[in-house]
Amino acid sequence: MSIEFTETNGALELIRNNDGEYVIISNPEYIFPEKEIYRLAPKSLLPVDHIEAVLMDMDGTTTTTEELCIHSLEYAVRQISGLEKPRDWAGLDRNEDYPHIIGNSTTKHVEYLISKYGSKAKPDSLKKSFLFAALWTLVYSRDMNRINEVKANIKKFLPQKSADLLLSFETDKKTAHKDVFEKIVKSTTKKLKDKLQIEGKDDVVRATIDIYYQRYHQILHRIKKGEAGKLQKELGLSTGKSLIEPMQGTAVFLPLIKGYFGAEAGKLLEYLMEEYRHKDPAFDGAESIDTYRENLSRIGKHFEDHPSKVAVVTSSISYEAEIVLAQLFSELRNIFESFKISSKRKKIILEKFSSPHNFYDAVITATDSSEIRLKPHRDLYSIALYKIGVPKSGFANVIGLEDSQSGTVAIRAAGVGKSIAVPFAHTQGHNLSGAALIADGGLPEIILKHNLFLKQNI
Ligand SMILES: [Mg+2]
Structure with missing residues (x-):
């Protein structure tokens, strides 16, 4: 780290040399600068030949909390x-x-x-x-x-x-x-x-x-x-039967990107399409069912050979995340039991999902930073990228998933252009224009329609 003093022109020069999009974020009243300005990574949906890491928000993206x-x-x-x-x-x-x-x-x-x-x-x-x-x-x-x-x-x-x-x-x-x-x-x-x-x-x-x-x-x-x-x-809450449940598609998405399904991923197509319809009633997909199954199997096989790292990145404090994720994983294990895949794979998946810390490469919470540096600031995402060891040169191969405006901005402020919004009923009013893509169909859409941002010939 070096410190260099400059006047307004020097500061402006720095911005001029980094052409692109910026956001201005207001700070709480007790912080010295009223506003801060951040450079955002350019939005990108460019397909890549492998995914190095997936960074995911918890509340509203991974779970119904x-x-x-x-x-x-x-x-x-x-x-x-x-x-x-x-x-x-x-x-x-x-x-x-x-x-x-x-x-x-x-x-x-x-x-x-x-x-x-x-x-x-x-x-x-x-x-x-x-x-x-x-x-x-x-x-x-x-x-x-x-x-x-x-x-x-x-x-x-x-x-x-x-x-x-x-x-x-x-x-x-x-x-x-x-x-x-x-x-x-x-x-x-x-x-x-x-x-x-x-x-x-x-x-x-x-x-x-x-x-x-x-x-x-x-x-x-x-x-x-x-x-x-x-x-x-x-x-009198309207959430599903267990208060804390996985968001649509999570039960396929998480094991898939770790490569646990392998080519058997195709067997989960009907389940995934059902989840897609829950998320986006406009989705039907019947005419593409064979292509979807073939792609899903190929994606499963690809991740078996090139597993992605996965981190959960949440503005909740660690105490909350521990309880929420433990409950989520218990729900996920129940869902896995019903999957019609080989018993060998099922056993591995149940073992990997025996606890959140066994599965995630990193769990980053508000406790890793401070209340004043949470989303939309970049910090939690930067900490996640550092902890799981993704260098800047690998940021193009990272996907960030968020359901809120602050989250989608934080991902890009951390240098990740594949900032994907997966809105749900409560975040429909959010301005999600900071995201490179708004996927109303959530995780199922990202897998089935966008091939998880992988090149077709993987
Ligand atoms: Mg959220």
Whole structure:
């Protein structure tokens, strides 16, 4: 790394010498430059003779978890405003709000919500819901980063003596019992509510972030305990039967690019076409079925000889990714059981998918960077490329997959031109023009229609 001081003209010269597309990204209020400018790799769909790596977002691209995040964000707004029932407030607006609360950092999502809905917040509701979230995190959370952030907020919002009282519950083992916990919530709320000072937008954002995480992590906790079905009924969410499920095509895509199917990939065509129709009802494909099968087998064989590296790149924190991916892999193993492939291959696939860390070449999460450097910044993708060992000369052979605007921009800012958008219902309102391709048919379309960006003669 070298440091070179320059005036405006020198900076402009640098941009002039790198002709192409740039993005301007706004920073959070507490960062020195209001805006940053990034050069983007040129969009590319050029077919290549091999794929070196596939980098994939998690929420909304690999899994259906996005709906749980949105639910938790809406819950947080309801809590701080006391508008708990849909009759009090209809909830977040799919067209207006969703583009601002998907694919970015949690801080940015919450900042947006507070700018838009902050005026609905009632001091009493805000304080009560913060105290509950703080106590729950201290008592039940297994995520040290989260616990430390809550502790910092407790110290910021409360006078020292009151803060000490609240913090004492972290180490008190008895508090985890449900009845004891409820009593403590009641008594501390009574004692400390009026001592809390949550003032100004920044404080409200901090408190709301804690409320959001508490809800999301409580849901993940229960999914981990096997309560997904029960939860789904309670929350009335529209996701499939297990709350966390693979996005359409994932069960074929992931083993395929690792070469685990080999030439047997063609046997999965009917399954893949069904998944395609789920994603894009306009797809029929009946007339091309023989060509599709032949291509799918050839792609399978190609990847068996040239397996791709695969990394998941998510703005979720590591604690969340661990639970989400473990649940996803358990769902995937169930799907693999139903695949009509040779038992030898099935055994290998089940073994490789025994855990996410056994399968992925890298799992990059928000915990690898910091909240202020998440997508649309390039960092998570640059870290992934570095960790799996792809040199710059290999970037043309990398595919990046994302469902959101920030994600598709982050991929290109990291130097990867094959930035592919795989939108789903919740990200339809996103501006995905930064992507080289918007594949409404998701992963099945990328395999069947685009030959996974491989040359036809591979
Ligand atoms: Mg996403």
